[in-house]
Amino acid sequence: MLSFKEMPMTASALFSAYASFSATMMLVRSIAHELIPHELRSYLYSAVRHLFTPLSSDLTLIIDEFSGMARNQVFDAAELYLRTKVSPKAARLRVAKAPRQKVLAVAIDRGEQIEDEFDEIRLSWRFVWTEPENNSRSGEKRHFELSFPKKFKDRVLGLYLPSVLIRANAIKEEQKAVKIHSRECPYDDEDGGGGGGWGSVNLEHPSTFETLAMEPELKRAIMEDLDRFVRRKEFYKKVGKAWKRGYLLYGPPGTGKSSLIAAMANYLKFDIYDLDLTSIYSNSDLKRVLLSTTNRSILVIEDIDCSVDLQNRQFEEHFETSNTRMTLSGLLNFIDGLWSSCGDERIIVFTTNHKDRLDPALLRPGRMDMHINLSYCSTNGFKTLASNYLGVQGDHRLCDEIEGLISGTQVTPAEVAEELMKGDDADVALEGLVNFLKRKKVETSETHEKERAEAAVVMDGVANFLKRKKAESVKKKDKESLDAVVALEELVDLVKRKKIEADDVLRKGNQEEGGGDQKAEAGPDSKRLKRSENGNGVRKSRRVVRRRSGRAMANGF
Ligand SMILES: Nc1ncnc2c1ncn2[C@@H]1O[C@H](COP(=O)(O)OP(=O)(O)OP(=O)(O)O)[C@@H](O)[C@H]1O
Numbered sequence: 001m002l003s004f005k006e007m008p009m010t011a012s013a014l015f016s017a018y019a020s021f022s023a024t025m026m027l028v029r030s031i032a033h034e035l036i037p038h039e040l041r042s043y044l045y046s047a048v049r050h051l052f053t054p055l056s057s058d059l060t061l062i063i064d065e066f067s068g069m070a071r072n073q074v075f076d077a078a079e080l081y082l083r084t085k086v087s088p089k090a091a092r093l094r095v096a097k098a099p100r101q102k103v104l105a106v107a108i109d110r111g112e113q114i115e116d117e118f119d120e121i122r123l124s125w126r127f128v129w130t131e132p133e134n135n136s137r138s139g140e141k142r143h144f145e146l147s148f149p150k151k152f153k154d155r156v157l158g159l160y161l162p163s164v165l166i167r168a169n170a171i172k173e174e175q176k177a178v179k180i181h182s183r184e185c186p187y188d189d190e191d192g193g194g195g196g197g198w199g200s201v202n203l204e205h206p207s208t209f210e211t212l213a214m215e216p217e218l219k220r221a222i223m224e225d226l227d228r229f230v231r232r233k234e235f236y237k238k239v240g241k242a243w244k245r246g247y248l249l250y251g252p253p254g255t256g257k258s259s260l261i262a263a264m265a266n267y268l269k270f271d272i273y274d275l276d277l278t279s280i281y282s283n284s285d286l287k288r289v290l291l292s293t294t295n296r297s298i299l300v301i302e303d304i305d306c307s308v309d310l311q312n313r314q315f316e317e318h319f320e321t322s323n324t325r326m327t328l329s330g331l332l333n334f335i336d337g338l339w340s341s342c343g344d345e346r347i348i349v350f351t352t353n354h355k356d357r358l359d360p361a362l363l364r365p366g367r368m369d370m371h372i373n374l375s376y377c378s379t380n381g382f383k384t385l386a387s388n389y390l391g392v393q394g395d396h397r398l399c400d401e402i403e404g405l406i407s408g409t410q411v412t413p414a415e416v417a418e419e420l421m422k423g424d425d426a427d428v429a430l431e432g433l434v435n436f437l438k439r440k441k442v443e444t445s446e447t448h449e450k451e452r453a454e455a456a457v458v459m460d461g462v463a464n465f466l467k468r469k470k471a472e473s474v475k476k477k478d479k480e481s482l483d484a485v486v487a488l489e490e491l492v493d494l495v496k497r498k499k500i501e502a503d504d505v506l507r508k509g510n511q512e513e514g515g516g517d518q519k520a521e522a523g524p525d526s527k528r529l530k531r532s533e534n535g536n537g538v539r540k541s542r543r544v545v546r547r548r549s550g551r552a553m554a555n556g557f
Pocket residue numbers: 211212213214252253254255256257258259260353413414415417
C-alpha cells in the first residue's frame with residue numbers, strides 16, 4: 001500500500017503517462033485523418049463497431065422525418081398510426097393541439113418504445129429525437145426506429161408498412177376538419193392549397209342529412225348518389241369521364257339550399273370552395289382560381305342567375321373576348337371541357353332561386369347531373385324540424401293541427417325553424433307556429449285572389465283589344481292581319497286555360513300536401529319532360545290557329 005508521502009509522486013507519474021498517451025492518440029488520429037481516405041475510415045469504424053457488437057437476429061429500419069427536402073410520408077404515417085398504439089404503461093407522452101385542430105394529438109415522447117404485432121410478427125417502435133449541441137431547432141433530427149426479426153424483412157416492407165400507411169390515411173380522414181375556402185377569407189390555407197387567393201376556416205355548419213327538413217326519399221336519393229359517386233373511381237376511368245359531378249339546387253329562399261351543401265360536405269368530409277363569380281374578371285382569372293382548388297372538394301357557386309350575366313351566349317359567341325372578361329363558355333369549359341379533368345372527386349354545386357332564368361347550356365346533362373328542387377315545408381319537413389328544435393316526436397296535441405295548416409300553406413323551412421326557436425317550451429313554440437301559419441294562410445289566399453283578379457283584368461283588356469282588331473281586319477279584308485289576330489287570340493286562350501289548370505293544381509296540391517314538393521331529377525330526364533310538354537303545347541296551338549283562321553275567313557269574306 002502507498003504511503004501518504006508517495007501519493008503525489010504516483011499521481012504526477014500517472015498524469016504524465018496519461019498526457020503522453022493522449023498526445024500520441026491525437027497524433028495517430030490526425031495522421032489517420034490526413035492519410036486515410038474518408039470512405040476507408042468509415043469502413044474501418046463500422047468494422048470495428050461490428051466486431052464489438054454482439055450478433056443480432058433483429059433488423060432495425062430507420063425512418064427519418066425528411067427524405068431529402070420533402071417530408072417522409074412513412075414517418076408521418078407512423079406518427080399518426082402510433083398514436084393509436086400508445087400503451088397504458090407509457091411513462092411519458094406528448095400532447096398537442098393546433099389552434100384550429102379539433103382533437104388533442106397524443107404521441108410518444110423521445111426514447112419511448114411501442115410494441116406492435118402484425119401477423120404474429122412482434123415489432124418494436126422507438127422514437128428518437130436528437131438535438132444539436134448548440135440547441136438550435138434547425139439542427140434537430142427526429143426519426144423512428146422499427147425493429148423486428150430479420151427473417152420477416154420482406155413481410156414488414158411489403159405488407160406491414162403499407163398497412164401502416166393505409167391506416168394513417170384513414171385516421172387522417174376521420175380527424176379531418178371540413179373547411180370552407182373563400183377568396184374573401186383573410187386566413188392562409190394551412191394545407192397549402194396554394195394560389196388562387198383562397199383563405200379558409202373550419203366549416204362549423206352543423207347541418208347533416210339527419211337535421212335537414214326534406215322528404216325522406218329525396219334525402220335517400222341524394223345520399224345514394226353521393227355514395228355512388230365517391231366509390232366509382234374505376235368506373236369513371238373506364239368510361240373515360242372526368243371524376244366529377246354537378247348538382248343544381250333550386251327553390252325559393254330559405255328552403256335549405258345552403259344547408260344541403262353543408263350537409264353534403266359534412267357527409268363526405270369534402271372541403272367547400274365558395275366562389276363568388278362577381279369577383280372574377282376574366283376567363284384566365286377563373287382558370288387560375290379553379291385550378292388552385294383541391295381534390296375531394298365541393299365548388300359552390302350560389303345564386304348563379306344573379307352572380308354574373310351568363311345569359312347572353314349568342315352575343316358572346318359573336319364577340320368572344322374570352323380572356324378579357326368572364327364568359328359562360330369559360331365557365332362551361334371548366335365544368336365539362338378539357339379543364340374539367342384537372343383533379344379528381346370534384347363536386348360542383350350551383351344554386352338558384354330561379355331555375356327558369358338559367359341558360360339551358362348550364363342545365364345540360366353532364367354539366368348539372370342532378371337537379372334538386374328544394375321547396376316549401378312539407379309535413380315531413382315539419383316533423384324533422386319539431387324533433388330537432390323541440391325534441392317533439394309528433395305526439396304533441398298541436399301536431400295534427402300544424403300538419404293540416406302546413407299542407408295548405410306555402411311556408412319555408414326557414415320560417416318554420418324561426419318560429420320554433422321563439423320559445424324553449426314546446427307548447428309556447430308550437431302555439432306560436434299555429435298562429436303564424438294561420439296568418440300566412442290568410443295572406444297567401446289574399447295574395448292569390450289579388451293576383452287572379454289582376455290577371456283577369458289584363459286578359460279581358462287583351463281579349464277586347466283583339467276583338468276590335470279582328471273586326472277591323474275582317475272589314476279591311478286583310479288576311480295577314482286576321483291571321484295574326486287569330487293566332488294571338490289562341491295564345492290568350494291557351495294562357496287562360498293554363499292559368500286555370502295551374503290554379504287547380506295549386507288548390508289540389510295545397511289540399512293534399514301543402515307547398516312541399518321537393519324532388520330530384522336527373523338532368524336529362526327532366527329536360528326531356530319539359531321539351532315534350534312545350535312541343536305538345538306549341539303544336540296544339542298551331543293546329544287550332546289554322547282551324548280558327550280558316551273559320552273566320554269563311555265567315556268574313
Ligand atoms: N330544409 C331545411 N332543413 C333544415 N333547416 C332549414 C331548411 N331550410 C332552411 N332551414 C333553416 O333556415 C336557415 C336558412 O336556410 P338556408 O340558408 O339553407 O336556405 P337557402 O335555401 O340557402 O336560402 P337562400 O336562397 O336565401 O340562400 C338555415 O340556417 C336553417 O336553419
